[in-house]
Amino acid sequence: MHIAIFLFDGITALDAIGPYASLTRLPQVQIQFVGKQAGLVRAGDGFLGLQADAGIGDEPAADMLLIPGGAVDSVMEDAAVQDWIRRADRTSQWTTSVCSGSLILAAAGILAGRTAATHWARKRQLEELGVRYSPERVVIDGKYVTSAGVSAGIDMGLVLCEMIAGRAVAEAVQLSMQYDPQPPFDCGDPERSATPERLQILRSQLRI
Amino acid sequence: MHIAIFLFDGITALDAIGPYASLTRLPQVQIQFVGKQAGLVRAGDGFLGLQADAGIGDEPAADMLLIPGGAVDSVMEDAAVQDWIRRADRTSQWTTSVCSGSLILAAAGILAGRTAATHWARKRQLEELGVRYSPERVVIDGKYVTSAGVSAGIDMGLVLCEMIAGRAVAEAVQLSMQYDPQPPFDCGDPERSATPERLQILRSQLRI
Numbered sequence: 116m117h118i119a120i121f122l123f124d125g126i127t128a129l130d131a132i133g134p135y136a137s138l139t140r141l142p143q144v145q146i147q148f149v150g151k152q153a154g155l156v157r158a159g160d161g162f163l164g165l166q167a168d169a170g171i172g173d174e175p176a177a178d179m180l181l182i183p184g185g186a187v188d189s190v191m192e193d194a195a196v197q198d199w200i201r202r203a204d205r206t207s208q209w210t211t212s213v214c215s216g217s218l219i220l221a222a223a224g225i226l227a228g229r230t231a232a233t234h235w236a237r238k239r240q241l242e243e244l245g246v247r248y249s250p251e252r253v254v255i256d257g258k259y260v261t262s263a264g265v266s267a268g269i270d271m272g273l274v275l276c277e278m279i280a281g282r283a284v285a286e287a288v289q290l291s292m293q294y295d296p297q298p299p300f301d302c303g304d305p306e307r308s309a310t311p312e313r314l315q316i317l318r319s320q321l322r323i
Numbered sequence: 324m325h326i327a328i329f330l331f332d333g334i335t336a337l338d339a340i341g342p343y344a345s346l347t348r349l350p351q352v353q354i355q356f357v358g359k360q361a362g363l364v365r366a367g368d369g370f371l372g373l374q375a376d377a378g379i380g381d382e383p384a385a386d387m388l389l390i391p392g393g394a395v396d397s398v399m400e401d402a403a404v405q406d407w408i409r410r411a412d413r414t415s416q417w418t419t420s421v422c423s424g425s426l427i428l429a430a431a432g433i434l435a436g437r438t439a440a441t442h443w444a445r446k447r448q449l450e451e452l453g454v455r456y457s458p459e460r461v462v463i464d465g466k467y468v469t470s471a472g473v474s475a476g477i478d479m480g481l482v483l484c485e486m487i488a489g490r491a492v493a494e495a496v497q498l499s500m501q502y503d504p505q506p507p508f509d510c511g512d513p514e515r516s517a518t519p520e521r522l523q524i525l526r527s528q529l530r531i
Contacts, residue, residue, distance in 0.1 A: 127344075128340050128343070128344065129340055129341070129344035129500070132336050132337055132340040132371075133337070135336070135337075135370075135371065136335075136336065136337035136473065136474075139366075139368045139370060139371075139530065140529045140530050140531055141529070141530065142528055142529065142530050144530075145370075146368070146370040146371075147370070148370070148371060148372075155374055158347075160347045160354070162343075162347055162353075162354040162355070162356070163340075163343065163347075163354075163356060163373070163374070164356075164373070164374030164376065165371070165372070165373060165374070166363055166371070166372030166373070166374065168372065214501075234501060235501060252503070252505045253505075253507075263501050264499075264500065264501030265344065265499075265500040265501055265502070266344075266477065266500050266501055266502040266503075266504065267501055269474065269477075269504070270504065270505050270506060270507060273506060273507050273508065274507050277507065277508075282508070283520065283521070283524060284524055284528060284529075285507075285508065286508050286510040286516070286521055287510075287521045287522075287524035287525040287528070287529060288529060289506060289508055289510040289511050289516075290510050290511060290513065290516050290517060290521050290522075290525060291472075291473075291525050291529055291531050292337070292472065292473040292474050292511070293422075293442060293443060293471050293472030293473055293474055293475055293511055293512075293513070294473070294474040294506055294510075294511035295460070295474075295506075295511030295512040295516075296474065296477070296478065296504035296506065296511070297460045297461075297478050298478060298481060298497060298502055298503075298504065299461075299478060299481050299482050299485065299493075300481065300485075300490070300493065300494050300497055302494040302495075302497040302498050302502075303497050303498065303500070303501055303502035303503030303504070304501075304503040305498065305501070308494070308497075308498050308503075309498060312491065313491070313494055313495045313498050314495075314498075316491060316492055316494075316495035317495040317498060317499050320350055320492060320495070321348045321349070321350065321492075321495060321496060321499055322347065322348050322349065322350050322352075323348055323499050
């Protein structure tokens, strides 16, 4: 099982590292981080450099394509990257995304008429690209597996582990990661938690 | 608030990226990834390269030191890194770790007689270094904040966000990360989930 995870300048690092953290524990999995060119990319905050070991030209066909989100606008408009995604999708067994990564897939035209997840703040943008938005944390529509914002990629990773290696192995992966989440507050769900006060802080104070 | 996150060959990437993912959203925070030398390090699986923008010699005093885990043995025996950790700890406001990162702090002698968390499989090793093991997900003992295995660093990150910026801002960070975890299985807690069958799979089949 060969997995290609796309990296780009402006990426939200946890979108890539969340699902990678479980998938890499499967012995039958080989993961390659792929950029437009091989070399360093910087996360959107500028603080973190991640290495793309291959460029889209060098990348062999992947069984699973994983597209993270972040500052996706320039990726959505990059014809070379969009061509690569369409090409990789033609032969992939699964095509997946985290957060606003589904906008990149949608811009490439491969989610047309399908149902997908994205970051809650990107719902309208996904719908404008002809995709049915689902508020579910992980959405499976045919071979397309998409997840909600940022941290949802961790849950998606375990869903993919089960698809690849079965339930018992995926459960052992969860145990090895000690993934027994205990958030100190209960503010992760936009339906319940996106109060005007928090949205105001989010929009005016946070670096995102 | 200047945060130094240590990177090393053999690191478990999510240990570093989990807490970074929330801390980086705080506008008053500057994060620097620090290696023994500046340059690329590889995660323990070999698949991922992370860039250390500074070496331990170049690093200015940090308000918060964050030590991730992974294959920590060589770091625990590296006198130059251990000296740097002790030096950084002398002036830090908070010294923190994720997973087996607490073994690195313990090897440097700065957790002696304290209570700390670590990955569940590392409990005995932590105790042998003179530290009281706690099974809690996030442990606060004075200025030392330590967390359990791998994914626990995400919960710790939000605890640290509250310490730095207050509850309302930390809640907005959680919302922006859509951190409303929904693991597909309930196997992340070793007390409840470390059955002989899962331990057998974990030890004989997983790449960790």
